[in-house]
Amino acid sequence: MLLTILVTGCGENEQARPAIKPPTQQEVKQASPLVPQQKLAQVTENTRQTYQWYCAQCHGMKGKGDGINAKFLTVPPRNHTKAEYLETRTDEQLFEAIKFGGLSVGRAPCMPAWGHTLNEDAIASLVQYIRELCQCEAL
Ligand code: HEC
Numbered sequence: 001m002l003l004t005i006l007v008t009g010c011g012e013n014e015q016a017r018p019a020i021k022p023p024t025q026q027e028v029k030q031a032s033p034l035v036p037q038q039k040l041a042q043v044t045e046n047t048r049q050t051y052q053w054y055c056a057q058c059h060g061m062k063g064k065g066d067g068i069n070a071k072f073l074t075v076p077p078r079n080h081t082k083a084e085y086l087e088t089r090t091d092e093q094l095f096e097a098i099k100f101g102g103l104s105v106g107r108a109p110c111m112p113a114w115g116h117t118l119n120e121d122a123i124a125s126l127v128q129y130i131r132e133l134c135q136c137e138a139l
Pocket of ligand 1: 050051054055056057058059069073075076077078089093094097098102105106107108109110111112114126130
């Protein structure tokens with residue numbers, strides 16, 4: 001069911017698409033900044049499972065942007081193994097994209113916001129996991 005909503009929310013069926021409200025600047029500011037400990041977040045088995053469960057349908061099981069939903073999205077999911085792009089992003093930008101969704105960092109709304117589903121530690125670990133996938137460093 002969730003999948004259906006996500007897909008129609010960003011697919012060809014524009015009419016049925018509910019208005020997606022980007023977070024206000026205030027909401028973004030209120031979010032606690034990435035504290036140093038979170039930068040040291042560890043990638044655990046749990047992180048990998050979270051990625052498979054919530055992210056792989058779009059980003060692909062290996063993060064290559066080729067998940068089963070990818071072809072239904074108007075904007076292709078980011079390939080998390082592509083260092084050339086991810087090197088140009090800071091960890092904070094990735095954190096924000098995951099927490100508040102694509103719109104919050106000037107990217108497509110097809111990238112959902114996970115702040116209501118995942119806590120900040122989980123999101124920080126996902127950022128580190130993406131760094132593992134791209135084998136690259138933050139900007
Ligand atoms: C419904 C499909 C979908 C799901 C599920 C999804 N993403 Fe995305 N994601 C996207 C799309 C599409 C983009 C590309 C947005 C763009 O390029 O404008 C993206 C982009 C991103 C980016 C890059 C933002 C940037 O700077 O371009 C990150 C990081 C990311 N996703 C992480 C995740 C994580 C972590 C999860 C799981 C918790 C996840 N995504 C789940 C569709 C999805």
